[in-house]
Amino acid sequence: MSVPQRYLLRWLDHVPTHCPLCLAASRGGRPCSGCLVDMRAAAGHRCPVCALALRPGAQCPDCAVLAPAFDRVVAALDYVPPVDQLILQFKNAGKFHHARFMAELLAQAVRHASPQVERITIVLPVPSSRQALRRRGFNPAGEIARQLAARLGLAYRPGLLLRSGEGASQKQLGRAARTGPQAGRYQCVGPVEGAAVAVVDDVLTTGATLHAVAVALKKAGAARVVGLVAARTPYRQD
Template identity: 45%
Template sequence: MPPLALLACPDCGAGQFSLQATVAGFDYEHPGDMLIHAFKISRRLEVAAVLAELMLQQWRRYGPALDDGCRVIAVPSQRDALRRRGFNPAAVLAQRVARRLGLAACLHVVALSPRQDVAQKFLGRQARRQAMRGVFQVLEPLDGRAVLLIDDVLTTGATLDALARACRVAGAGPVYALVAARAPWKSTRF
């Protein structure tokens, strides 16, 4: 998130996260939420170009420099979501971001274990973190390379943290995250 003095979001301050930096294109509020809805729900894939550009603008402003060996990895979709939508929003964004940064998009290097049937959006902060433990497995060694994780929406960071931990197990160097939108923290939400 943008470096506002030494302030950290409450979710990041509550635990030890495996990400070195996280950058969001915009807050998941009106009118940005309409872009996400058009992309994910209405399946307007052309919106991915706009989302990727907003993400890249913020990365260039706040993100660290990435070397040529950095791998771009998309958060995989659950089977039900993939079947329902017909595409993985994070993978579509990862392809665009990787291409624009001149990096390799690694879209099939993460295995997703079956999770409980309750959607993440219905779980609180702690339940999300618990539900995500051990869900991801990186299928090829990362050999000390930097990794840039891509997702569409960041709520509590549980998914990205779990994937970052799996990347570390696979030998990744620094792990960063770039998301289209972040849900603004509200103490009454969870």
């Protein structure tokens, strides 16, 4: 990140604003300190791989079903009230500036995570479908990923990952992706050999999307794939 960009970010962090949940005085567009306490209250014991909130000692039901190709997930928050309200404002009500504090909270979570996470060199978002991009006008995961990469001083490479049939030329995809029986929903079209790649998403539900992305990145030679998500959905027994 360039020096003027860093100053701009720091300045924006201190601009007086209102809490997007309770309208109390706040700064930098983030929730007020009281709402931040409510948001963080859900954090506790988690699955060491997919970050699902669990009772201490409980086995993770999602990892038991999925056997994920990703190595681990870091989640800033759980997708429970009032976090769900903020994510819905962000994704569907044009509040794309919420990406700023989500990236800030996620950056804090990454800094507290293990050295495995600290060795990340490339940051990219889960790509939106063309349909979702047309509807929203932006990729929510991309907004968080771009700002997170800037805060952590890491390379932001959104172009390395494409959804199948959406912009990847036959030449870019390579023979295996064109013809292989494992051709998945995502393709990696750039150099990731030996790299630790962070894949950013706004919400992680079952981990199936992150798994599909991790399969594509590892097929292309990525050494590690870490999911960085703003919010993790709790397990639902239904």
